[in-house]
Each structure stands twice: as structure tokens, then as C-alpha cells.
Amino acid sequence: MNYSRKDLIQTDATMNQMRNSIYILANFMEKNGVPNLKDKLRKMGQNIAKTYVRYWKPTNQVTISNIKDVITTIYQKVLNSTISIEINDVENLIRVQDYRCALCKYHYDYIEIAGCEIILGMVSEIISLINKESKDPSSLFLEPYEIKESRAFGNKMCIQLYKYKSGRIS
Amino acid sequence: MGAFQWLMKKITKVFGRTTNALFYTLLYREILKEINEITKNEEDSLIILREIGKRAANESCERHSSIFKFMPGSPKKVLDYFEILWVVVFGTELEDYSYEEIYKEGSKYNDYVLKINQCPICADYGQDKEDTFAFEELKDKKTEGLACGLCGMLETVANFILKIKRNDYRIQIEEQACITKGGDCLQFTCKIYDLKEWQELMDSRIQERNILGKFFAESLEEEIVQETKLDIIDKLQDVISIDKLEEYLDEPLEGIKERVSDIIRDKLNMEPTHFFDYFRNYEDDMIRIIGYLGVHILNEYGGLLEKSLQNEWFAKILGYVFKQLKEMTLLFVPLDVIRDYNSLLVSFLEGLAPPEMVENVKLFTGKDTINYLFDGAQMALENLGIDFSELKDNVWEELKQERENGLISSEPSVIDRSREKMPQIINIIQEGLMVINEILTLPIRILISESHYGLKTAINSVVSEEEGLYGSIRERFDHIFDQIQEIRK
Numbered sequence: 226m227n228y229s230r231k232d233l234i235q236t237d238a239t240m241n242q243m244r245n246s247i248y249i250l251a252n253f254m255e256k257n258g259v260p261n262l263k264d265k266l267r268k269m270g271q272n273i274a275k276t277y278v279r280y281w282k283p284t285n286q287v288t289i290s291n292i293k294d295v296i297t298t299i300y301q302k303v304l305n306s307t308i309s310i311e312i313n314d315v316e317n318l319i320r321v322q323d324y325r326c327a328l329c330k331y332h333y334d335y336i337e338i339a340g341c342e343i344i345l346g347m348v349s350e351i352i353s354l355i356n357k358e359s360k361d362p363s364s365l366f367l368e369p370y371e372i373k374e375s376r377a378f379g380n381k382m383c384i385q386l387y388k389y390k391s392g393r394i395s
Numbered sequence: 396m397g398a399f400q401w402l403m404k405k406i407t408k409v410f411g412r413t414t415n416a417l418f419y420t421l422l423y424r425e426i427l428k429e430i431n432e433i434t435k436n437e438e439d440s441l442i443i444l445r446e447i448g449k450r451a452a453n454e455s456c457e458r459h460s461s462i463f464k465f466m467p468g469s470p471k472k473v474l475d476y477f478e479i480l481w482v483v484v485f486g487t488e489l490e491d492y493s494y495e496e497i498y499k500e501g502s503k504y505n506d507y508v509l510k511i512n513q514c515p516i517c518a519d520y521g522q523d524k525e526d527t528f529a530f531e532e533l534k535d536k537k538t539e540g541l542a543c544g545l546c547g548m549l550e551t552v553a554n555f556i557l558k559i560k561r562n563d564y565r566i567q568i569e570e571q572a573c574i575t576k577g578g579d580c581l582q583f584t585c586k587i588y589d590l591k592e593w594q595e596l597m598d599s600r601i602q603e604r605n606i607l608g609k610f611f612a613e614s615l616e617e618e619i620v621q622e623t624k625l626d627i628i629d630k631l632q633d634v635i636s637i638d639k640l641e642e643y644l645d646e647p648l649e650g651i652k653e654r655v656s657d658i659i660r661d662k663l664n665m666e667p668t669h670f671f672d673y674f675r676n677y678e679d680d681m682i683r684i685i686g687y688l689g690v691h692i693l694n695e696y697g698g699l700l701e702k703s704l705q706n707e708w709f710a711k712i713l714g715y716v717f718k719q720l721k722e723m724t725l726l727f728v729p730l731d732v733i734r735d736y737n738s739l740l741v742s743f744l745e746g747l748a749p750p751e752m753v754e755n756v757k758l759f760t761g762k763d764t765i766n767y768l769f770d771g772a773q774m775a776l777e778n779l780g781i782d783f784s785e786l787k788d789n790v791w792e793e794l795k796q797e798r799e800n801g802l803i804s805s806e807p808s809v810i811d812r813s814r815e816k817m818p819q820i821i822n823i824i825q826e827g828l829m830v831i832n833e834i835l836t837l838p839i840r841i842l843i844s845e846s847h848y849g850l851k852t853a854i855n856s857v858v859s860e861e862e863g864l865y866g867s868i869r870e871r872f873d874h875i876f877d878q879i880q881e882i883r884k
Contacts, residue, residue, distance in 0.1 A: 226513075227512070227513050227514060227517060227518060227519075227574050228513050228514070228515050228518040228519075229518055229519050230417055230420075230518050230519040230522070230523075232518065233415070233416040233417040233419075233420060233515060233518055234415060234416075234417050236415075236416040236487050236515075237413040237414065237415060237416060237487070238413060238414060238415075238416040238418075238419035238420075238485055238487055238515070239411035239412065239413055239482075239484075239485065240411070240412045240413060240414050240419065241411055241412060241455045242448070242451040242452050242455050242484060242548050243419060243422060243423065243451070244412070244451075245450070245451035245452075245454045245455060246426060246447050246448065246450075246451040246544070247422075247426070249447045249450050249451055249454075250426050250429060250430070250447060253430070253433075253443070253447065253610065253611065254429065254433065256610075256611070256612060257433045257610060259432075259433065265429065269422070269425040269426075269428075269429065272421075272425055272428075272525045273418065273421040273422060273425060275523075275525050276421055276523045276525045276526075277417060277418070277421060279523065280417060281417075302415065303414065303415050303418050304414050304415070304418065305412075305413050305414055305415070325412065327412060327414045330412070343422070343425075
């Protein structure tokens with residue numbers, strides 16, 4: 226009897242080679258003329274999220290009051306990352322700071338993209354999927370906004386920005 | 396499981412960057428899907444995925460090449476250690492597998508078939524609507540399966556080890572059966588080729604080369620064996636590879652002496668008595684050198700110690716632990732035990748070193764020997780980054796001082812995090828001290844058992860017959876690795 230995806234939730238895997246694979250893939254995509262790599266990586270993250278939430282989700286509803294805890298839990302449980310979060314309620318931005326990003330570690334000369342675009346896509350999609358069925362007007366929806374800094378660009382940490390909006394989406 | 400396998404697996408797991416395994420497999424799936432978006436051909440996509448796996452593994456191996464210097468150097472041994480390769484590449488335990496050797500006439504090495512009943516890459520593949528890579532579209536039934544990227548990684552790591560060990564053989568690892576493709580297990584075949592056959596094999600893969608050329612434009616540089624100058628570790632690694640640990644443990648003191656004599660004769664081209672004669676009247680320095688080399692040899696395993704000591708806080712903590720250890724050893728270890736170590740050293744030198752030197756060593760008290768060893772180890776730790784002159788009398792004074800200076804942030808969350816880690820750090824120190832205590836009771840048993848059962852019996856008799864000292868130490872290190880893993884999370 227083979228493993229199930231639910232079984233895999235209970236174990237960890239070493240990312241070293243997979244992390245390298247992302248940049249080799251990005252380079253491969255670029256060489257083969259794939260436009261807008263950033264969106265492609267985010268789409269990969271969204272697809273991961275769509276499957277992932279069928280096996281695990283941190284909570285049943287996300288609002289402004291628990292958003293920090295929910296994001297912290299996702300980063301901790303899925304990516305084994307301990308992060309710090311700031312919310313800018315003027316611009317509706319969530320700023321996540323990760324010193325040990327699972328997908329970025331080395332600076333690559335040959336490609337100018339951060340692997341954590343995948344994380345940006347995945348986390349925002351997990352939260353949006355959790356709230357999709359909710360009728361509560363205080364439910365939050367996240368969109369990937371920007372990778373402000375990344376270890377893949379030579380920075381000391383990764384800073385991921387999410388845009389949020391509350392209420393039901395049509 | 397041997398000591399080497401256990402150690403490698405622990406180190407890889409603790410110091411590798413991990414994520415949840417489901418995230419890993421879904422990311423792997425997405426990579427394959429993106430490749431297929433470009434190639435629009437399932438067969439080609441699997442070849443590209445394997446190539447990406449090879450390149451990714453090669454990049455990792457190049458970065459951490461020193462750790463592989465201590466891996467076993469023959470193809471058969473590398474395959475014996477397939478479990479480690481799996482952990483190095485995948486990070487999870489290899490469970491429920493069987494291993495079959497297929498006789499290959501006229502060849503130095505046989506082929507191997509590995510059947511792994513549980514494949515994390517294939518887990519539930521096809522159950523979710525995002526699993527869109529269509530294996531049913533494959534026309535060529537000989538094509539590899541979903542684990543081909545993993546297979547490329549495994550092959551590259553195995554061949555990287557053989558390359559840096561300057562071995563003239565290479566291993567081909569291919570996925571023969573895949574659960575997603577309808578197989579009842581994940582099956583790999585491992586074939587061993589000499590360099591000439593390997594090159595012919597590479598040259599014969601014209602179709603694969605064309606596909607890679609079409610999509611990658613350039614190929615992965617193969618087989619540039621760097622003829623770098625051999626360092627002393629390179630010369631000695633044939634005899635001191637950690638995988639020979641168990642062999643050494645099976646041999647009593649006389650066997651070890653013979654082995655040391657052989658190493659000195661083979662590698663340094665001199666008789667043991669001549670070698671030890673260099674240290675005559677400098678016996679204390681010789682013991683210091685043992686302490687010094689001991690620490691540096693520890694550091695040779697991937698430079699982990701040196702890298703860890705680059706962190707100022709870790710260097711300080713280790714400095715304090717070392718200082719405590721130096722003081723505590725003489726306080727708590729019975730002098731009889733220390734004297735036993737001295738006797739063991741004398742027994743070891745008898746027959747190897749000039750009699751005059753043996754007489755000089757006999758004059759040392761146990762306390763002298765321990766102090767010399769610590770002196771040497773301290774010098775090595777200073778080399779590696781611990782500034783002992785900066786350390787306070789105890790660690791608490793250090794913490795107080797830092798807070799007054801504002802070097803540790805007063806932000807509550809940081810303090811909370813430090814507090815969270817304190818129990819783990821204390822546990823590590825405690826387990827470390829217990830390990831040392833257990834090891835320190837060893838020499839008397841070595842001496843007693845030398846003429847009867849050998850070193851292994853001595854080791855096994857320290858704690859209990861069932862578990863043995865080795866088992867007990869391994870358990871303690873398991874706890875230490877678990878605590879480090881917790882801290883790193």
C-alpha cells in the first residue's frame with residue numbers, strides 16, 4: 226500500500242535539490258521563450274494550494290483578526306519557516322519577512338526571479354480558498370503583490386508582500 | 396544500520412532545509428507540468444525532468460563536496476549506502492524496500508535491482524484534478540515514470556561520490572517501474588560501468604542528447620576530474636572513511652596497532668618507531684597534537700564546526716561548554732578512569748614507539764594527559780573561531796552583560812524565542828555531558844577485554860548487553876539531533 230497525500234502531511238522532505246530545481250526550471254522556461262515567468266511561478270503556487278487545502282487547512286475562516294496567526298501557521302506547517310508579519314492597513318498590504326525562505330538561498334547570476342513567487346501564489350490562494358464559501362463580510366481575500374527582497378537577488382532575507390481585501394468576491 | 400549510515404542520515408536531516416513532504420511532491424508535480432507546457436510531449440518532458448534533477452543534485456554536490464570525501468569510494472559500497480543517497484536526496488526515510496543482486500558475467504560488478512514499495516512522489520497521484528500530466532499519453536512503454544527527476548538526482552549524487560573519490564567506475568540508475576504508471580512498486584536498476592563503457596553509453600543516447608540540446612541549448616559538463624593536489628585527508632581517506640568504523644570496532648587493540656603501523660608505513664613511508672621518534676622528549680606536545688587534530692578532524696566532516704562557529708552566539712555557547720567540560724572532567728571523572736586512559740595510551744605505544752618514549756609517557760599522571768588533550772583541543776577551537784579571551788566566568792554573566800549593552804533585542808518576541816530555545820539548549824548540553832560520561836568509562840573495559848573479547852565486547856558491556864554503549868550513545872545523539880532540529884525550526 227503506497228503512501229497517501231494525507232500521510233505526507235506528517236513528514237518532512239529536504240528541499241536542497243528541489244530548491245535548485247526551481248531556478249533550473251526558470252532558466253529552462255526563459256530559454257524556451259516563456260513570457261511572464263513571475264505569473265507562471267505564482268500559478269504553480271496556486272495549483273499547489275488547490276491540492277493542498279484538500280488535505281490540510283489551518284482554519285475555516287480568515288479575517289483581519291486572525292490573519293497574522295493564519296499566515297504564521299501556514300509558513301510554519303507547510304514551509305517550516307518562522308516569519309515576522311506586519312500589516313499596513315492604509316495600503317492594505319501584508320508584509321512577510323522570512324530569513325530562511327525554503328525556496329531562496331543563493332544568488333543566481335543567470336536568472337532574475339525569486340523562487341518564493343511560488344510561495345506568494347500558494348499562501349494567497351490557500352487563504353482565498355478557505356474563505357471562498359464564506360458569506361461573512363469580514364472574510365479576507367489575498368492576492369500576490371510583490372517580492373520586495375529575496376535571498377535569490379542577493380538580499381539577506383525574503384520580503385513577500387500580499388494585497389488583501391475584505392468582503393465577498395463575486 | 397551502521398554508525399556511518401546513521402550519522403550521515405542524522406546530519407543530512409538536521410542541517411538540510413526541510414518543508415512538508417506534501418509541499419515537496421506537489422512542487423515536483425508542478426515542475427513536471429511546466430516542462431510539459433513547453434515540450435507538449437510527455438516522453439520529452441520526462442527526459443527534461445530527469446535532466447533538471449541531475450543538474451539540481453550536481454549543484455548541491457559541488458557546494459558541499461567536502462562531506463562526500465568521507466563517503467565510501469567503491470561502486471558496490473555506494474549502492475550499499477543507497478539508503479543514505481535516498482535520505483540525502485529526498486530527506487525522508489527509505490522504508491519497506493528490497494534489494495537484489497543480478498549476476499553479470501564477465502563484469503567486475505553485478506547489477507542491482509531495488510524495489511521500493513512506498514513512493515512519496517507517486518502518493519495518490521491522479522486523485523486530484525490538478526494532477527494533469529497524462530501518463531496514459533506515453534507511447535514508449537520503456538520511458539521512465541514520475542520519479543525520473545528523483546532518479547536523476549540519485550544517479551548524480553552516486554557518481555559525484557565516485558568522481559571525487561577518483562574511482563574509475565560510474566553508476567547508471569534508471570526507473571524501471573512506477574506506481575503511477577501502473578507498477579506495483581517503484582523499481583530502480585543500478586548498473587555499474589567502467590569509464591570507457593560509461594562514455595560509450597553516454598554517446599549512444601543520441602535521441603536523449605537531441606532533446607536536451609533542443610530545449611537546453613547546452614549540456615551539463617560531465618566528468619571533468621580535477622587533478623587537484625591531494626591533501627593529507629585525501630591520502631588517508633582510504634583507511635579512515637567513517638564507513639570503516641564498524642570494522643575498527645571489531646578489532647582489539649593489537650589489530651588497531653597493526654593498522655596504525657600499516658598506515659604510517661604506507662602513507663608516510665617510514666617505520667612506526669621512526670615516526671614516533673620525532674616526538675621523543677616532546678611527548679606532551681604529541682598529546683596536545685592528538686587533541687588538536689581530534690577537533691580538526693571533526694571539522695573535516697563538511698566544515699560543520701567551523702561554519703557553526705561563524706555564528707558569534709554559537710561560538711560563545713560552545714566556548715562556555717568547553718570551559719565547563721575542562722573543569723568538570725577533572726572534578727567528576729575518577730582518577731582511576733583517567734589513569735586507565737593513560738595505561739591505554741602506554742599499551743598502544745608499546746611496540747610502536749621507542750622504549751624511551753614509552754617510559755616518558757608512563758611518567759605522566761592521568762591529570763597531565765587530560766590537560767594536554769584539552770590544551771590541544773582549545774588551540775584548535777581558537778583556530779576555528781572561538782575567542783576564549785573574551786569569555787566571561789560563566790554564561791549567565793554573559794547574558795546579563797549583553798542585555799545591558801542592548802546587543803540582545805528587548806523586543807518581547809525575540810526574548811520569547813530565546814526562552815523557547817533554552818530548554819533545547821540545556822537538553823543538548825545535558826545529553827552531551829551524559830555521552831562524555833559514558834565514553835569515559837570505556838578504557839578500563841578495553842584493557843580488561845583486550846585479551847578476551849576485543850573492543851566491541853568492551854563497548855557492549857558498558858551500559859547493558861542488550862543495548863551497549865554504542866546503542867546508548869546513539870540514542871543520546873538522536874535526542875541531541877532532535878533538539879537541534881527543533882531549534883532550527
